[in-house]
Amino acid sequence: MSENVRDIFREGFDEFARFINPLIAQRARLAGEPIRFVRALDGVLLDAEGQSYEDFHGTQMLGHRNPSVVAALQQFLASDAPNWFPSRVNPWAGRLARRLCERSGYSNVYFGMSGADAVEAALKLSRAATRKPRIIGLEGGYHGCSFGAVSLMHDGPLHDPFAPHLSGAEKIPFGDIDALTRALSERDVCAVVVEPIQGEGGVRALPAPFVEALCALTEQAGALLIADEVQTSLGRSGRFLASERWPRRPDVALIAKTLGGGLMPISAMLCQREVFERAYGQNFFMGEAHNSTFGFNGLSCVAALSTLELLSDELIASVRQRGAAFLDQLTLALAENPLFEEARGSGFMLGIKLRQPTHPWLSFEHFGWPELKDQPSIGPLLCHRLYRRGFFAFVCGHDWSILRLQPRFDIPAERLSEFARACREELDQIGALN
Numbered sequence: 001m002s003e004n005v006r007d008i009f010r011e012g013f014d015e016f017a018r019f020i021n022p023l024i025a026q027r028a029r030l031a032g033e034p035i036r037f038v039r040a041l042d043g044v045l046l047d048a049e050g051q052s053y054e055d056f057h058g059t060q061m062l063g064h065r066n067p068s069v070v071a072a073l074q075q076f077l078a079s080d081a082p083n084w085f086p087s088r089v090n091p092w093a094g095r096l097a098r099r100l101c102e103r104s105g106y107s108n109v110y111f112g113m114s115g116a117d118a119v120e121a122a123l124k125l126s127r128a129a130t131r132k133p134r135i136i137g138l139e140g141g142y143h144g145c146s147f148g149a150v151s152l153m154h155d156g157p158l159h160d161p162f163a164p165h166l167s168g169a170e171k172i173p174f175g176d177i178d179a180l181t182r183a184l185s186e187r188d189v190c191a192v193v194v195e196p197i198q199g200e201g202g203v204r205a206l207p208a209p210f211v212e213a214l215c216a217l218t219e220q221a222g223a224l225l226i227a228d229e230v231q232t233s234l235g236r237s238g239r240f241l242a243s244e245r246w247p248r249r250p251d252v253a254l255i256a257k258t259l260g261g262g263l264m265p266i267s268a269m270l271c272q273r274e275v276f277e278r279a280y281g282q283n284f285f286m287g288e289a290h291n292s293t294f295g296f297n298g299l300s301c302v303a304a305l306s307t308l309e310l311l312s313d314e315l316i317a318s319v320r321q322r323g324a325a326f327l328d329q330l331t332l333a334l335a336e337n338p339l340f341e342e343a344r345g346s347g348f349m350l351g352i353k354l355r356q357p358t359h360p361w362l363s364f365e366h367f368g369w370p371e372l373k374d375q376p377s378i379g380p381l382l383c384h385r386l387y388r389r390g391f392f393a394f395v396c397g398h399d400w401s402i403l404r405l406q407p408r409f410d411i412p413a414e415r416l417s418e419f420a421r422a423c424r425e426e427l428d429q430i431g432a433l434n
């Protein structure tokens with residue numbers, strides 16, 4: 001390790017708290033989250049004591065610092081190929097867009113740097129293509145933190161402080177076909193934005209009858225159907241796109257998270273050329289009406305090309321099968337604990353729904369956080385105990401009674417068994433206190 005890297009690890013964590021956001025560091029400390037990771041080895045994180053952690057966050061589906069993606073980036077940097085093209089006609093972006101279209105069945109791509117970038121691009125595409133004012137999202141949704149995305153965010157602290165929100169943006173109850181029918185009845189909606197499986201909303205798959213209605217009604221009403229696949233895509237849910245088996249292909253699909261192999265930030269909005277033409281093909285000036293300076297940089301595209309190569313159909317099929325087996329394993333391991341409600345999800349996008357214990361000692365109020373008194377403590381309590389067993393699991397952003405499990409795709413079977421065992425033992429311990 002170079003002296004420069006050592007110096008960063010000595011002071012950088014504290015500098016984050018001092019110069020970026022003390023609350024993030026405070027929350028991580030109070031929740032007992034491991035913070036001081038100093039190495040990424042064989043896909044997992046290591047702290048200074050050499051303790052290893054499986055990261056279940058989901059941004060690292062190929063494991064931390066995947067060697068093939070690292071090699072592709074090193075090769076690019078060792079060459080003299082330009083990273084950025086002043087004309088913006090970037091050949092790396094061109095090749096990546098072609099590969100994405102070949103893989104997904106779409107015919108047009110826009111690149112951003114974050115999931116929220118892709119959401120924003122889709123909202124603007126919908127307005128420009130249809131010239132209609134309203135945008136419909138679902139309660140429980142999470143689409144990122146930019147203004148359009150926040151306007152569709154589930155009510156609460158991530159949404160409320162930013163009012164007034166984007167005009168025309170509104171939410172309907174999750175899975176409510178009648179509400180959807182009413183919302184679309186005036187034919188003044190430009191887009192309906194949904195996650196095929198809500199991630200932060202609790203690993204909740206859209207019910208099949210709702211998907212059927214969604215596909216038919218949006219088409220009838222001339223509204224674009226936008227599948228926010230930022231969490232579900234690239235094999236995470238066991239398919240390249242979770243929406244690929246819907247009765248009709250969504251007009252737009254959004255991809256981000258691991259597209260850059262966990263090393264580079266990049267996102268993509270996929271649509272059909274006809275929709276893009278309707279939005280941006282009207283006249284010469286419209287061609288660049290939506291843009292971002294570094295959205296088409298070579299390095300990110302190189303990382304994404306390497307990622308797509310790794311994400312073979314066989315690997316994605318194995319995620320589908322292994323995810324189903326892991327789901328059964330979790331259900332079997334936890335079934336007898338009264339704090340366990342259900343395990344759900346598909347592929348390696350799984351959730352464990354827990355029941356809040358009734359003992360007052362196990363409430364946030366008792367732990368000295370009265371402002372969190374209405375939040376379930378059971379998810380964070382279980383996560384806290386799992387950190388000590390070498391698993392970095394999370395709760396869903398909008399529902400802390402649900403653990404969100406998104407392991408790397410090549411996680412060994414024995415690690416999954418260890419997780420199921422650790423989960424059962426730790427939940428039993430909490431249950432014994434109840």
Ligand SMILES: Cc1ncc(COP(=O)(O)O)c(C=O)c1O
Nearest residue numbers: 114115116142143144199230231
């Ligand atoms: C479904 C969904 N959409 C959009 C986003 C926003 O992505 P980003 O944080 O990269 O902006 C997220 C982030 O978790 C997400 O889960």
